[in-house]
Structures are given as structure tokens and as C-alpha cells.
Amino acid sequence: MARAAEDAPPSLEDLQSLVPGLQVTLDNVFILVATALVIFMHAGFVLVEAGLTRAKNAGNIVMKNFVNVAIGIVAFYLVGYAIAFGGVFDGLGAYIGGGGWLIGDGAFAYGNLTPFTFFIFQAAFAATAATIVSGAMAERTKFIGYVTYAVVMTAVIYPIVVRWQWGGGWLYQLSTPFHDFAGSTIVHMTGGVAAFAAARALGPRIGRYGADGKPRAIPGHSIPFAIIGCLILFVGWFGFNGGSWLGADPIVGRIATTTMIAAGAGAVVAALLTKLQSGKTDVAMTGNGLLAGLVGITAGCFAVTTVGSLIIGAVSGVLVVYAVAFFDKIKVDDPVGAISVHGVCGVFGTIAVGLFSNEEVEGVVAKGLFYGGGTDQLVSQIIGVVAVAAFVLVASVILFAVIKATVGLRVSEQEEREGLDVHEHGSPGYGSDRALA
Amino acid sequence: MARAAEDAPPSLEDLQSLVPGLQVTLDNVFILVATALVIFMHAGFVLVEAGLTRAKNAGNIVMKNFVNVAIGIVAFYLVGYAIAFGGVFDGLGAYIGGGGWLIGDGAFAYGNLTPFTFFIFQAAFAATAATIVSGAMAERTKFIGYVTYAVVMTAVIYPIVVRWQWGGGWLYQLSTPFHDFAGSTIVHMTGGVAAFAAARALGPRIGRYGADGKPRAIPGHSIPFAIIGCLILFVGWFGFNGGSWLGADPIVGRIATTTMIAAGAGAVVAALLTKLQSGKTDVAMTGNGLLAGLVGITAGCFAVTTVGSLIIGAVSGVLVVYAVAFFDKIKVDDPVGAISVHGVCGVFGTIAVGLFSNEEVEGVVAKGLFYGGGTDQLVSQIIGVVAVAAFVLVASVILFAVIKATVGLRVSEQEEREGLDVHEHGSPGYGSDRALA
Amino acid sequence: MARAAEDAPPSLEDLQSLVPGLQVTLDNVFILVATALVIFMHAGFVLVEAGLTRAKNAGNIVMKNFVNVAIGIVAFYLVGYAIAFGGVFDGLGAYIGGGGWLIGDGAFAYGNLTPFTFFIFQAAFAATAATIVSGAMAERTKFIGYVTYAVVMTAVIYPIVVRWQWGGGWLYQLSTPFHDFAGSTIVHMTGGVAAFAAARALGPRIGRYGADGKPRAIPGHSIPFAIIGCLILFVGWFGFNGGSWLGADPIVGRIATTTMIAAGAGAVVAALLTKLQSGKTDVAMTGNGLLAGLVGITAGCFAVTTVGSLIIGAVSGVLVVYAVAFFDKIKVDDPVGAISVHGVCGVFGTIAVGLFSNEEVEGVVAKGLFYGGGTDQLVSQIIGVVAVAAFVLVASVILFAVIKATVGLRVSEQEEREGLDVHEHGSPGYGSDRALA
């Protein structure tokens, strides 16, 4: 619709406005595509989380991830965007924004992006941070409790974290700025830490621990779902990391290269490790390994070399296997491994920038310890990780305590046994067309 | 393959051709990507429609949507494209085209797009309009009857509707042109009205109404499928609405913003409403709510403000819940809610442009009633909706009557009870690897 | 992150660097998106192969395709890329490369693409060629045997084939170069021939042939999976074929047009043919028909007309139906039809370029026999097909023989009966949440 082709050859003056305009167009169009890819990641989350949980809760878990997207968009539009990016950047503004409400006057935008283009990409991210948690809360959480969490997370908690760094706040203002290119900490660890708080507040599912206190596996109902979900997340990550350049640039090729290599290494290493441990290659854990590699490389995908990305991915693949076992042991029941994948590998990936960074861009990132850059970047990375983790943990613990005391957090024993689908949503996630349904 | 890098710096003359060429390239490449996203929507339709119907018809419903894509491409290539866009625009040409057959001499193209690029995007749309109907016809339609419908729809009926507006026909020639940016009416309502005619012609499924005449729910066999399908449709809609600019432009960010907000609002409102009505948050209806918001915003995604999009999405979310109940009551059995989502919200969204438009572009769109633009646009919107609805309804009623009288429209009672898969396609959609399969 | 908007209007000098830079940016960004689409194809392979096999092996088949991606990326990064594209092009270099290891010094790149962007696209292709084979090996292959194959395929065999043509080797150096635009031969036939060698080496599944020697169908466990997989492959093919221009250009619209038409024709024709043969329209075979059309057009998508693509797609749709029956008859058990789709239609599509090419580009492609170009191109096509088929066949036969003699190729009878999931991966692909699981 609407735009017509130019006819006469453009003058030099025309060119002087056309050419920068082309870059603007390209940047905005690219971020539109990247946003579509990030939104697609939600289908990945739905599949991974549904696949790794039981059929009797399938309707509930897909609903949680699904309304999460809807809530995230609306809440980030109404509140979160202004908190993350609006207003002044000094004083209190280094910690929490406020301004440019409803993408209106004074709405922030980055580089060549229109405020709208910037908004859609950020809104898709906000929904992502929130949805990570649903996996750790699976199979026992009251729907109203989850919804309450999702509203607060996308309207307030996540936006504040964003403010500190991408929103130009205090972490960005450090003399060597904290560097988290696409959000190992800001998105993934934030989700992972909230997931930890949630799983602790909820307690384990019935039957998850035997009378002897030993963990008993509760296998998910569809490994194909889980693996297709992992692949969709991989596809979406091209938009997640590539789009985080917030404009079009040949550099996205290198960003995607480190992303792909880390993903591949994470999966290969996790597969090998499970084979060594039990003699069987665990499918779900291999999926987690790929995601671990992706989470791990998210902070450093711009700054590290391909060899660095191979190492980061491989280490993430090891970490996730041991982290899952660890949380199992301390009785934090996380049905999909969200805490291990997003929390643990988010921490590692962020700190790894301080080790493996091979880039030196003023105000963006310094070289890491292993590439002769000393500890400046490493220290900033640790500051960022600790600060964000502390804030999110405290905020989440309070939030879940309030939810518990008000609308309620955990369903009744009967509901948990029979499945959340019928009780919370009226009918089962898998209807039957057999006569005796 | 094939293209080599330039070496010497370009002269001003070079630049004069290079720069417009860059916009041309960008436009074509962007529409290629948008087309891929629209084709992807078909996977969404497959999942939504399969998920909301029974397992015994799963092979049949996915087959319907699948061949629909194939038929749509071939029929639109051989016939539809020329009818929609070819030939002269006055006289009869304002109602039906003819020319540029097989994307050959005289094939129409828009702006910077090559006829090929324009074709792929339009062909993907044609298949979409047709496939909407398959949901309303699910679980009781003869395959040959459906195929006949799909051929006529993509070769003739839909192309004629396109002609009237996007093809430069009489609706486009109104003094205040009808405005349907990406097809709330042209694609979705067209599908929704044909779906209504189809469901009426078929009658309800066996068991859909009790002896007391009250509707009895027939739950779908996979809510996860349905919800993943909704998310895929959401992703595809970035191409559907964004690509409808028919070129690359920073405006696509705003188009995507209104699209996202309406989608989110539709889902949130539908979820709340079902909770209020029955005490349970209905998952499938929440999915429909998201789609309702998307259909509703499709006409106005370029013209309305973000606040307007929030309202349009929210109202669509309300409409779909009541519309589903209404069609249930009047015994029009629409297993997936296609009539409500695409038909009802298509009408509303189109008319909403006359209320919420905040744009004023000569020959494209005027301001709406609520933004001080008077009733000009509103009147054109009503004309367009009524004209298209009337044409599609009459054409569809005739088409389904002819199908009934010739190849047949509805399967036998036995086939319906046992499922269409084995009878129409030779084997069940879900094979079993158990011994007693 | 990182890039700031320009302020002052650019001088002519600025423009002289900005404009070519824009094309570079556009090329790299487009290939990033195309790569994401090609990676997405792996989700399609997972779904098609899982859908067309039994539930008891679902975890195994998705795992095979999944680790295949991970292995492919890592192996192609460490070894394959250098073999395919590195080093000199004469002498032995016409047959096998070596250089630019780890995308380091001397790494090859094409046109405006950075070595990184070129790498990601090529790595995604490498994983594709390998994963084709997993379908033919389904339901009876030892996991360790498959993994061994995947490593050798992506590290060595496929890279050598690439070298011969896309890597600038001897097929590219023919006086009329072999033309395989996006890989009907290089990717698909390579996969198909290896699939043939694998299925032969493995022998048919237990129960696949009756006591009378007649083939007995073993229906797949989810036709919806298979069909969604086909649609995802279709979507991915926009990146596969469109991206094979290795840069952004309006031509991608035409490439996508021929791709779409062939896909549509393949599906329509396969559906009709199964209807004529058995009275029932076979769903899985219609899916194969679409893929057949896509494989068939992959070599010629740039060179042929739309009418040519219609014919190529239609013939591929016929070929796949007869080829599946043929391999059934000669007792080569290929559960998903990989040999027929990728092997047979890969051969046909490549040779069809010599018949239907309507392009004449020096050093790229000549006109085909039917468009007045004589037999030059046809001869080169036959040379390429025969050479690649012979090499891949010999290499694969040796590889599978070695695997058989070392780590083992086929699982035990008991494991095959009970399903590979529990034996190879520890637990079933579909967990149960019923009490008696």
C-alpha cells in the first residue's frame, strides 16, 4: 500500500537525504524481522515447557506461556517501557526511569530506530524474561498466582533491570561499563533468579522426592515437543542476538557465528557428558545443553572470538548438566531446568565476557583477561551480575511471598494430582475423541 | 551464487542509479521475508485447526490446510493473479481483472517490487483467505468437496474481492477510498463469510447438540497444538501486516506496534471474560482472543494510534467470546471459531478504521470519526464491508450448493463417527505402534 | 548497542563509501535472515521424520536430527569449512580444499559477505545435507553409529562435494560450469545417495515385509507432525533458495516464485496420483510431493521460467510417488522417503536445468535444450550428477561398512521391538502421567 516508485534520477541533494534514509529503513526493517524471531521464541518456550512436563498439565503450561506474551506486551506498553527507558538518566534516573509513557512524547529510541521499532523489540524481550520462570513453576502453581507474577515482572522488575544497563543507568555509567550485549544477565539470569525464587517458594511437586529423600524423575510427556522447542529457540536467537545490534550491520554475521558455535558446542558437550554419566545420551539434557550454550554466549556474542564462543558454549554445556543435578539434590524442583539454563549459564556467560572479550570499544566493552585486557571488564561484569541477581532475588522473594499471602501460589493436592487443566481451565489439554472420554 | 563485489568507488552517476536500486533491492528482499512469514501462517492454521478438533480427523484437517496452500499457489498463478491485478481498471475492470497471465507480459507490480515479488506475497495471501474456511468445515466435509471449494476460492472469488480494492477497482476508486491496509475485510472477512456459508450448508457435527437442543462442547484433541498455532500466526502476522506496506520503510515499526498491542489486548480481554463467565480461564478462547485482536487491527494497523490499537484489540477480544456463543446458539457449528475470529472481528476492524484512523493520506485514508475526520472514511468502510460480505456470501452459498449437488459436501454418518482419516485418506492421522494397532 | 545515528548530511565522498557499504550491510543482514530460515528447516526435518515413524522411537529420531545440527556446526567450523572453501583452486585444490581454518586468516568469503556471514549460511547447509539421511536410517540404527556418520559427513564428505562446485573446484571450472543454484545435487542428492547407502547397509525394519515378501506399511505415529514439518521446510526453503544468491537482490522474488510454484505443483500432482492409484488421497505422500517439488526446483530456481518450474514441480511430484513404490519393492526400507524425495528428485532437478534453463550468464549457466541452448548445459549437469553420486555412494558404502565393523550400525532385535528410546536414551519419547506408566 501507499508508497510510489521514484522516477527522475536523484540529485546529489536527494542522495544526501536518501542514503542516510536507506540505512534508517534498513535498520527498522531488520529489527522488525528480529522482533518476529524473538516473538517466535515464545513458541519455543511453550514447546519446551509443555514437552518436559506431564500431559495432565499441558493446557495450563501452554496457557501460562501464552498469556505471558499478551500480558508482557500490554504491561510493557502501559508501564514497563517508560520505566526502562524514559526520563532522565542521572540521580534516581540511573536506577528507575519514567517518561515517554505510551510511546508518546519523549519516548526513547535508539540510533536510527523509531520509538515504535525500538518498542516492539524491547517488548518481545520483556515477555521472554518473564516466561522463563513459568517452566520452574510448572505443574503446581495457581494460575492467578502466575498471572500476578507475570504482570509485576513485565511492568516493574524486568524494566528496572533493563534501566540499569540498556536504559543508560548506573551499570552503563560505570567507568568500564558492564557489557551484556543481548542479555545473558538482563534477560536470562533475571528470569533464572526469579525462577529459583519461585521454585523455592512453591516447593517440589508431589512425588518428586521418594520416601528416602532421593529425587525421582518425572519424565515430560513429549520429548519431540521439547526438542522442536529448542530448535525454535535456536532460530529465534538469531533475532535475539543479531537484533541486539539494534540496527543492520555486517557485524551481525559474526554475532550469529559465535551464537551458532556456542549452541552447537553446548549440545555436543551435554550429550557426551550424559553418555559418560549414565551410558545413555539424554535427549532432554542435550536440548538444555544447546540452550545453555545460547544463554552463555548471549552476553559476549559481539565481543568474543569464535574460539572463545566454542569454549563458552562447551563450558555452559557442562555447567547445565551439573547444575540440574545440584538443584535436584537441594530439592529445588525445576521441571524444565530453567534455573540451570538461564540462571547459571547467564551468570557464567556474563562473567565470561570479562575473560574472553577480544573487542575494545570505548564506552561499550574492553578486552578481557585472557586477551590482555586486565580485570577492568571482569570486575564490571561481576558487579553487574551480583547487583542484578541481588535485586531480582529480593524482589522475587517478596513478590512470591505476597502472592502466597493473597491470591495464593500453589494449588491443592487434589488439583495437583488430577492435573491443573480441568481445575484451572475447565477442560483437559488433550481432549479425547474416544467413546469413553 | 553469481554476483561479484564492486571495486572502484562509485561516481555520482553510479550513485544516482545505485541508490534507487538499493531501495528496490531492499523492498524486494523485505517482501520475500514477509512472504515466508505469511506462508508460515499456514503452519499456524494447521495447528490451530487440528488442535481444536478430534484426533480421528487429524489427518484430514491437516491435509485440507496443506493442499490448500498448494492449490492456492497453483490456482493463483494460473488464474487468480490475472483476475485480481491484470488488465484495465475502468469499466468492467473495476470489478474483475484479466491480463498479465502467468506473470507474463503486462503483469502488474506495485512500487519497486518486481512482478514476481509482488506475486509471491499475493499468492501467500490468497491461500490464507481460503484456508480460514477449513476450520469451520472441519470433521464432516468430504475431501473432494473441500478441494473444489479451495480451487474456486483461490482462482476466482478471492481474486475478485482483491480486485475491488488492492487491485485498483471500484472500492479503491471511491472518493474517500475504502481502507483495508492488510486485509481485515479482503482476506479475513472474506474467509469468515465463506466459513459461515460453509458451516450453514454442512449443518452441525453429530453430537454437537444434545437432545435438548443445547450445544454440547466437543473439545479439541490438543490444546498445545492450538496455542502453538496461535503463536505461529502471531509471528506470521508481522509479515502479513508489515509486508502489506509492499516495500521497506521505517513505518513498519509502527505497524508492528499496533499489531502487537491489539494482539496482546485481545488475548488478555478474552481470558478475563471467560474467567468472569465460568470461573475458569479458557485456553482455546484466549487463543482466539489473540487472533481476534490481530484480525481486528489488520485493516487499521497503519492508520490508528497505539491507544486506538489497544481499544480495537480489546473490543475484538470481547466480540469473539460473544460471537462464538452466538453462533453456537443459532446452531452454526464452527469447531474452531473461524466465523467469529475472521468474520466478526474482520467486520469490526474494518469499520474501526472509520472511527480510530489518525492518518490523513490523500487517496489512501482519511481521519476517522473519533479523530475529527467526520464520517467520510466510516461510510467508505461500511460500503466496503457490506459489498464484500454480500458478494462473498452469495458466491459461497451458490458454490456450496453446487458442490452439494455434484461431488457432495458432507461425509456419511458412519464416516463421521469413525473419523475421516481412514475413509478419505487410507489410514489414521495418529498411527499406533502398539501391538494391537 | 553501539552504533550511533549520523547527523550532518553526507558529502559526496561520504556517499561513495556509504552506498557500497549499504549494499554490504544489506547482503549480510539478508543472509543472516536466510540462515535463520535454513536452521529452521531442521525443525521441519525433526517433525517430518518423527511424524512418519513410530512413537516408540520418537525420542531417538528427534535426537538424531537435533545432535546432527550441533555436530554439523561444530564439525563444519573445525574442519569442513576449510575443506570446502579454503586454499588454492587448482591442482588437488580442485577436488579438496584446506586453508582459512577456524574462519581465520585466509578464510574464504563470497561477494560482499563477511567470512562469518558466509560461514553461518554454509554451516546451516552442511547440517541439512547430513540430516536428510537420518530419516532413511530411522527406527533401527545404533545412536553411536549415526553420530559417527554425522561427524564424517559434515566434516569431510559433504565439504568435498561442495568444493567441487560452490568452492570453485573442477565442476565449477568446466567450460560450461555445472549449475546447481541452491543444491539439488550438492545438498539433496548427496543426502539422498547417502540415505540409500545407509538403508541398504541397515536392511529393512522388522515387520516391514510380510512372510510373502510383500511390503507392509508401518504407518507413522503423527501425520500432523509430518505435515507441519513439510510446511516448515517450505518456509525454510525461502531462505535456502533465496539466500543462495548470497546477497540481496530483487532477483530473489523470481527465485521464490519458481520455488513456490514447483512446491505447489509437486503437492497437487502427488495428491492426485495417490487418489488415482488407491482412491484415497494419501496425506504423507502429498507432503512428500511438496518436498519433491522443492528439491526439484532447487538447482534451477534462478534459471528456469515459471512455466518451467510448474513442469519441474509436477514431474517431481510424479517421480516421488513411483520412486517410493520402487524402493519399497526392492526392499530398501526408507521410512520417510528420503531417498525418493532428495535423491531421485535431486537428480531430476539438476538435469532439468539442462532442459529448462532460460538464462544465459557467462560462467554461471547457459540456456537449456528446450530454450534453444543446445546440450552444453545438459552435459555438464549429467557430469555433475554422475560424479557426485558416484563419489558419495562409494564414500558412504565404505563409511557404513566401517561403522558396522567398529561401533556397530544396527540395534538388537529386542531393542528394535521395544523401541530405541529407552535403550539408547534412558526413557521414552512420550512419558506418561498415568498412574500405570
Next chain:
Amino acid sequence: MKLITAIIKPFKLDDVKDALKAANVTGITVTEVRGFGRQGGHVETYRGAEYKVDLIPKVRLELVVEDTVADRVVEVIVKSAGTGKIGDGKVWITDVSRVVRIRTGEEGRDAI
């Protein structure tokens, strides 16, 4: 006490259930089964190949009833399950020597 077992066509389940309720039967246990019988099977086609399906979906009902009503219940089932077409199924009766209601421990006629 008698145990009545019936194999019926799946789509008849609702009718039979209603008829049994009307006949004051208070409990039924239902199983999805597959049956092989005179009805024979059919050939299905898949990707051009054929295979035989000779186990047809059926529903199995199990009811423990008092001796006195057993024959009447059989008549009710036969009447409500019949379509007159091949494959309608069978009903048979076996003796039960003891019945207990788990909830209460009640036995015999009080247990059903």
C-alpha cells in the same frame, strides 16, 4: 452376585449407559479394547503400501450385579447396544463369590 461383561460398539456407549442408569444399575467399569470377530478387518493404505487392520475398536463394560437382576440387565444391554449390523458384540455372565466396597468395607448386595 454376577459379573456381566459386555463388548459393544464404541459409539453405542452413551445409549447403553443411559439404558443401564434407567434400569437402576449403579456402577459400571469401562475399558477401551479391540476386538477380532466375524466382522473382519479392513485394509488401510499408507504412502502407497497396504496393511491389514483386523482388530476393531470396541468398548468393554463390566458390571457386578445381584443374581436376581442379572438376566434383566443383560436384556437391557442387548437391546440398547444393538444396531443389527455385524460387530455388535457379546454379553456374558460369570459368578462372583464375594464383593467388597473399598470405601466402607461393605460386602455383598450393599457393596454394589
Next chain:
Amino acid sequence: MKLITAIIKPFKLDDVKDALKAANVTGITVTEVRGFGRQGGHVETYRGAEYKVDLIPKVRLELVVEDTVADRVVEVIVKSAGTGKIGDGKVWITDVSRVVRIRTGEEGRDAI
């Protein structure tokens, strides 16, 4: 030989199995079934419409045991399966005239 058939609540299966093992029962066959009884059903909602579900998931156990232990096994089941709430299920006993172990051809008490 006696055949004991029990209909129990699904989530009680593990408890019953453990209790039976403790009582030296060496074999059980388990079927997923659905039951209709005093427990009644419930109404489910889907897309704004309602439908009645009156067949509740249950588990059916089948055990062939020696005559002498039959009553004791019934007590074990009743005790371990009971929750005291409606829908707990039933247990009944029928006579078995012959039992064979397929693997060995052993009969009678040696077969179980």
C-alpha cells in the same frame, strides 16, 4: 484358584502395589479403565460451552491367587486402596478352574 479383580483410584496404585508385594503377591495385571458409579461426574467447560464427564479414570487390578490367600489379599487391597472418600472402588472374587504359566507350562499353584 481365585481371580481377584479390583477397581481403585489411580493415584492409589503405588500404595496398593507395595502392600501386595509385602503380602507376597507375585503377579498383578493392571488396566486403565474408567468408571461410572455413585461418585458421579462433573461438568467441564470448553470455549464457553459445557459437557458432562461421567466416566472417571480408575485402575483395574487382576490377580490370580491361591484359594487360601484370596480373602487376605482382598483385605490388603481394601486397606491400602481406601481413602474413605466416595469413588474408592470395589473388589470382587471369581473362581478360576485352571491356570497355566506360558513360559514353563506349569499349572495351578506353581503357575502363579
Next chain:
Amino acid sequence: MKLITAIIKPFKLDDVKDALKAANVTGITVTEVRGFGRQGGHVETYRGAEYKVDLIPKVRLELVVEDTVADRVVEVIVKSAGTGKIGDGKVWITDVSRVVRIRTGEEGRDAI
């Protein structure tokens, strides 16, 4: 009339069915079940944790036959279902006091 119930290994179903057909059995009802017995279970692993699976998939056959052929049918089943390995299953016989064919209302030997 006798009711023969057999628990067999799933992959043996085709063999048993063929053997029974050859022995002129005209009807069988088949159920998917799970069995617990001497065969024991196994441990599965998932994401690094373990769990025990002690209910093994089995198939249950049910045949009503005339008294005179019952023992012969049992032999046919035992022979065709046996693999000699643990877990092959059991066959048992119970008495049936009445059989009706729903389609025709025929009783007794005419009903099967």
C-alpha cells in the same frame, strides 16, 4: 461355556492371533495392559535422575469358548505365545453361565 483370559507379550499378539484363527477360534477381545510379575522392572534415566518402571506392557486376550475346546485353546495359546523367557505370561479359565450375541440375541454355542 468358558472364558479364557491370557496375558502375553505384546509382540507375540500376531502369532497368537494366527494360531487361534487356525484353531477355528472366531472371536477374541484384546486389551492393552501392564503387568507386574517375576520379570521385574527396570530403571530409566531422565535428565540425570532415575525412576523405576515395574509395570511392563502386556496384552490381555479374552475369549469365550465352548467347554469342550477350552483346554485345547489354552494349549494353542501357550504354544504360540511362548518364548521361553521370563515374562511370557499366564492363561486362566473361568466359567461362564450365559453368553448372548447382541446382534441376534442368540445364546450359548450359537453366540460365539
